[in-house]
Amino acid sequence: MASEGDRIARxxxxxxxxxxxxxxxxxxxDLQIDPAFRDAVLRLAERMRALEPAGASKASSDERWQLIQRRLGELPQMRLSGLNDDKAKPQPIVIHRLERKPYGVGLYSLGGRLGFVVAMALLAAFALGYLAGTL
Incomplete structure (x- = not known):
């Protein structure tokens, strides 16, 4: 029995x-006897048909490929890949400022008074441990 990936590749x-x-x-x-393979072929054929508009069936293969590239370039996730035709450079993403103070675990998690309290507690714990070890 073929796996799903093998069926899709076939x-x-x-x-x-x-x-x-x-x-x-x-x-x-197999199209006649295997419903899973038939469904995979139909799904893939539908996806390929969505890339080709109605009037492109008479176009040559180079024109079809350019049409497919143009349709893929129009997708939002392909804007920065260079497939789209417009030469406008997108604006770089810049973080101007943080909207709120960082919190949680990390470098800035124990700042201010709480950091001072934790440092004093650690100092006291180490001092008591040292004293208990020397006595």
């Missing part, structure tokens, strides 16, 4: 046409 090979004749015939047979 469905991708089928959808992209990367299989030889023997593998394609076996995949077409």
């Amino acid at each position: 469905a991708g090979d089928f959808v992209f046409g990367l299989m030889d004749d023997r593998e394609r015939a076996r995949a077409e047979r």
Whole structure:
């Protein structure tokens, strides 16, 4: 039994046409008898169809690839990757100031009076330990 990752990889090979004749015939047979493989092929084909607009079926493969790159470049997560066409540089992210004082565990967690109290308590504990060890 194939795992989910193997099934998705095989469905991708089928959808992209990367299989030889023997593998394609076996995949077409599996489409009829294996519902999980059929669902994987249909999901992947739907995703690929979403990248191609209605009028692009007659375009050459280079034009299709440029169309796919342009559609991927329009995605929000691809803004900084260089795939989009606009040459506008995004503004750098700058932290101007902290809205509230840091808290919790860390370098700034015991500042002010509380830090002084903790330091005095540690000093007293070490002094008592030293005295108890020497007596």
